[in-house]
Amino acid sequence: MTAAVPGRDIARETVLTRIRDALGPDPVVPEVSRDYVTGSDLEPDAVVERFAERVDDYRATVHRTGHAELPATLAALITASGAGRVGVPVGLDYAWLTELPDDLEVVRDQPTYDTAALDTLELVVTASTVGIAETGTIVLDASPDQGRRALTLVPDHHICIITTDQIVHTVPEALPRLDPTRPLTMISGPSATSDIELDRVEGVHGPRTLHVIIVTD
């Protein structure tokens, strides 16, 4: 029981009593049979292949690179974007940023930055937690290398780095890897809407450009 708000307990007891009355003394509780697919029938390489294919399907741009080439790949992508001010979460691996051009302003996120400050960032680079191949999804859990949720929301361009060991085939394989006590964001392509004639259009309030770099070794 939380704060003593007058009426709260009466409302609570009333609703719970109504539910118990509605169900009767001995409601039958059906068993849940999980006959759906919970694992994967694909080889690891095929899982990564499917992930790349499905992420691309939703108009995110997919790049593949080895660990050694990652800093160069990242530098090339950022340069091509034309962004001058790039945000990164506090825990992002410094080694990834070693080849960025000198005139680029790299801002490490700080708790004191308010939304207006985040709005000055043109691009954000983060790591990720899990990738789901079947649905082309990336999950962020706000760990130090991914940053708080606002950091990957306010800037218009998100570059997200994922390693192959983070990629699973199906949704049921992904959930046990996630920690529900963390704030989670599942991302499948750039922001989109189907609100005009039920046709999908990319680019509304969330980042309008999404790049995914798969680190292959």
Added chain:
Amino acid sequence: MSVAPQERGKGAPQERGKRAPQERGKVVPQGRTLLPVVVHAPRGVGHLRGDESFPDAARGALADTQLRRNLGHATATIRDKRAKVVGEVDDWEALRTAGKAIKDHTMARLPELLTQLEANVTAAGGVVHWARDATEANQIVTRLVAETGSREVVKVKSMATQEIALNEALADAGIEAFETDLAELIVQLGDDKPSHILVPAIHKNRAEIRELFARTLPGVDPELTDDPAALAGAARQHLRERFLTAKVGISGANFAVADTGTLSVVESEGNGRMCLTLPETLITVMGIEKLVPTWQDLEVFLQLLPRSSTGERMNPYTSLWTGVHEGDGPQSFHLVLLDNGRTAVLADEAGRETLNCIRCSACLNVCPVYERAGGHAYGSVYPGPIGAILSPQLTGIEDNASLPYASTLCGACYEVCPVKIDIPSILVHLRAEHVEAQRETRRVPTAEAISMAAASWTMADASRWEKAQTASRAGRLLGRRRDKDAGRIRSLPGPLAAWTAARDAPRPPAETFRQWWARDRGADT
């Protein structure tokens, strides 16, 4: 038709013995057990009742060729998309079966699971509130917003807050609510009403939306075209500043997980993420039926919902949060658990599974009646097949008496429903309940009452229902006649004979809504 019998004296003290007009307490004859006092959504608040009956409201829509063209185009698009992405899932039927079982299981354990959710949300720093009805929920939210000192809120599309007319309640208290979902924005700017669960502005085409934006958005580019990408861009520009400065966000919830206290919003545009992340205070209003028991259960619904809803393998954004996360997102979180007639639905064993609905809107998109009549004709914020069974149960049948007839019983809704809600059977059940209610007032059993009771008996049992469906499919073939009897089936075999003896049975899918309506409910149009 069976309401779980209940022993005398189980009702809450403040309810026992007094029955407000909207409480459907059935007359209890001497010597029978007392039925539970069921409390429907109150009158005079919220958007569950239309101003006119379905046939009257549908008449305008049926005459509006532009509206019918818009709806026809949009529903055809989404039907194709859904069919394609559902077709690629080999275990779709197993997922549907599990989805239904999880929801049935949830309803049976609802008191325990709700208190578990409450404990987990509270432990994670959230505050849980309980609202018996729309009025109480509106009061709670209004008070919470007032306490922040903010005079405006940003909102993510939520059926629950539409149902209780929260925006109107906030406006009465001098608080402005800004809808941020593109379709909701279109509805709000046009001073219009939502007509679809997923896409409240489905009745408008791109040219109409362009005209609306040009007229109502301050500082909009006069060269704005009707290209959907340009229209989405205009909405982005319009709402950006609002998001970045908002102090209070209000959302609904797609799912709440009892064993972790996690809440979830499934969306596309990123307006949900904005409202859930940037404000200092977040208030989530959720029907008491929206929960699932375990974290693992999400693996089923995160597969079923996007494919059924927008026809995507996964929607662009799903946010999951558990109470308050230090240094990330709102530092004050309130969860309002809403009854507003849901316990009345739960009390009716034959209608209970209506609460399993995950609001995907697939049943709307395949419904021949919805496609012709449009969403506004249903009066309530819940249109289409789900609305035809949910609204009358939330309000009591007498307040939405025409809705259970707003269907051809073709069964398409049942086939697409990701949680296998048997909508046709519930429609027939509600028709029988309506007839029964009329009979009780008139004290004379009508022919309609007798025939509907027979139909209800058929629908109540799976094998009987299948036989009847086979019969009606045969009827469809028979019905392909070019004479004046086309569209009518003179008699059905077996238990349905009693129904067709009193009136011609509808020839289910191939009939036009207009023909069917004229015949089926012609008497009171």
